Every structure is written in structure tokens, then in C-alpha cells.
Amino acid sequence: MSRKVILCRCEDVTLADVQHAVALGYADIEEVKRYTGFGTGPCQGKECLAAVAVAAAAAAGRDPAALQPFTSRPPIVPTELRLLAGTKRAAGTGTGTGKRRR
């Protein structure tokens, strides 16, 4: 059953994959992301993060609220290189997107 439940549709990560990662000791969301690849596709976790967190917490016997989400990375949506190449902005100017960095 858990092999047929897809949690991350971009990268085809199943419930079984998440349970396997947690069983190996990779139980934090950042570790589950790295071990399974969930959240690294076009949606960057926007569709799957909550579902994976619930599954990982259940597998680890932890409260989902105790899990930290993974660090959100720019850009907000997949963006073509040619658009970024056309951006005129001085070097050293921050985007403000680093606020949630750890």
C-alpha cells in the first residue's frame, strides 16, 4: 500500500520511501528531503511538504508540530535563465529571501 501512495508528485517519492528514510535515522525534514529527494522538483515542496511532514512524524512517533520545514529556496517559482539574465540590479543587493535561513 505505502509503495503506491505518492507524497511528492514531482519526484515520485512514496510513503514507503519516507518511512524507509526515517527508519534509517534520517528523521528531520531536511534529512528526509536529502535522502528521498522529495521537494526538489518544480514545486519545491509547496504541494508535498505538509504531507511528508505528517508521514515522517508518524513514522518517527513524533508530533508533526515538532518538525521544522526545510529551508525555502529562491526563486519562488521556476524561472527561465533568460529572464534572470535580463534583470538589472546592482551587485550585493539582497533579495530578502534569505530570512528563513538557518
Added chain:
Amino acid sequence: MIDDAETAIVGAGVMGLAIAYNLAARGGGKRIVVVDGHYMAWGASGRNGGGVRQQWATEMNVRLMQESMDICSRFAKEMGINIWMRQGGYLFLARSAAAERRLQRSVALQNDCGVPTRMITPAEAQAQVPEIDASGFRAACYNPTDGIVFPWPFLWGYARAAAARGVAIRTSTPVTAIARRARGGFSLTTPAGTFAAERIVCAAGAWSPEVARLVGGTLPNRPQRHEILSTEPLKPFLKPLVTVSETGLYVSQSLRGELVGGITVDDGGGGDGDGGEIKLGSRLAFTTAMARALVELMPRLGHVKVVRQWAGPYDLSPDGDPIVGELPGVPGFYVVCGFRGHGFMMAPVVARHYAAYLAGDTPHPLFAAWRADRFASGRTPASGGEDMFIG
């Protein structure tokens, strides 16, 4: 609660885990503990581009990387984990006469060491990677036996093999204080309790100076923020990792199909724009510089989408060479840092020699060349001559 150990390794990155594994694999049964303040792969080991190359400009680095490449090529079979390794080569491009001469010098040395690098023309480079716009380049060099790996499985592989040999690995366990004990050795304080260790190996990368300060030691390293981005996956088209000498641009295609690459950003401070602090935020200045350089190099990539960018710290020593061995003034405190963005590819081989050194074997020459006390006089010594850095 953490049990006392013979060796405490601070930093569960590739260097710390590989040293733990190599030390444990030598046997002897002495207890080894690895502690890290974050999750595994939080630091630079989880943030680098995964390049593994033998194109260096000093015999020490070329020969070390030949050995490291050999370890990498057998890693999957020996450690039982897929590292997504692909030997597609490294292609260095040069626009200036100075960069061309630098490549020529290093290629001659590499050939003497048995690395099959060769100088090629821009036209040959373009034949190799048809997507490149080769106009404006003077020369290039290519070594087919360089390659890329997926960095994280190295950590899992080393961690699993170390744990199987009795190494205790404690992530999310920051070392908050280190005291020197009267009869030798150290006492390390963590939120999980205080434990004793006869010696400490500080494998904390750019964070090493912070750890050294806990025992009253000083390291002259400074961090430098480097950023990377990853695109949507594409059909396999890019065989070598391509890098441009003048800009620090590098890009490769992973086995997942994503283009992964970075570039040196003018941070307004001559590479020291963060003022010595480790900053890991993402900057639009990087994204735009990378996008411009990449589209200029390969115009057909304009419609490829960037999905993610992140940052990691290079760890720079004053003379550009790593710093290894016992820290002056702190007996029993060993460092392994200053690898300037190539610590990941060096770790498999350096860790092997480091374990031998800790076990009392005749040290590899790297321990004399990169000894920590070369900065003790306060002066910066002449570097070992390495100039094949990217970024």
C-alpha cells in the same frame, strides 16, 4: 548522555565522517564519537557542487586527487551506496593569455603525474560541447577522467560504515564548551551531556575557527560565501563539467538531469563582503550573474528554468593551502580545514591519510606542507603554488 571517547570528532561532514570511518576501519577498538550541531550534510559537505577533478597545479594536489578519484570510483561497491558518479571529464576554458599559460603549466604537470589532460582549441571544445559559444576563448584543456558525484551519499556511506564499526554519531548536538583537563585530554559540553575525549579532531570546515576558540586556539581562516543554483532536469546533453577560468563559472549536469553550477559574485568587498562572518543567505546578484554567464556560454539554455539556489562557505586560509595537524599551543587538538571549496573532493584521500597520522604511522607529506604552525609567526608564508582554483 555521551560516553567518554579516545577521539572526539567535531563536524559530521564528509571530512569528519571519513576520518571516523578510516580510523575505525584500522581497528584497535578505541572509542570514536562524532558530534555535530546540525543535521548531517547541513554544512559545506551538503552544499557543494560535487566536482571531483585531478586537474591541479601542484604535484601534491594532483597525486592526492588521483588517489581520491580511485577511492571514489570504488566507493559504491565497497560502501554499498550509490554515489551517482559520472566521469564525464572537466573542461577548463580560458579567455586570457594569462589563463591559457596557467592551464598549459598545469597540464604539463598533470601529464607528468599520469593524468591524461590535454590542451585543446576552442573549436575542439565546441565539438565536445556543441551548446557552447566558443567565440572569445583562446584555449581550453580537458581531462576525461575527472567527474562529478552526488555529495550526500558519501556522508551516508561513511556514516553507516563508521557506525557499523562502533563509531557513535550524534547530530543536532552542538559542542558549546571545551575544557582542557588537568591530566591531558578534553571535556566537551553538549546539550546531551558532558563527555571526555583524549583528543579532538576539528573537522568543522569554515566553522573551525569557532571550535578552536572554545579551547583557546586561533585559526587564521576566513569564510567566503559561494552560491549555487540548480535547474529543472533536462535530457542528458552535457558530458563534462565546464568551467571558465576568468569568471569562476562552472556548470555540470547531474545524473538526475539538473544543471548545477555557480559563479564568483562581486560582493562589493573583494571577496570579503560578509566581513568574516559565515552568511548563507541567497542573493539575487548571484542568480543574475550566473544566468547571464550561463546564457552567454550556452545561448540555447535561455528557456531553462532555475528551480533552486543556495549558499555555502568556502574556507580560506591566508596562503590558500589547507591547514592540518595539531594546533600550536593546544596539544591533542587536531585541525583539518582551509580547503577553499575543494574539501569535499579531497576528503576521501585526506581522511585516509589523517587516520594513519592519528594512528602514529609515518605522516603523508601533506602534513609537513600544510602544517598548522606555519602561521605561528603571524606572517603568511608563501603558498605551495596551487592556482587551479574555481571561484
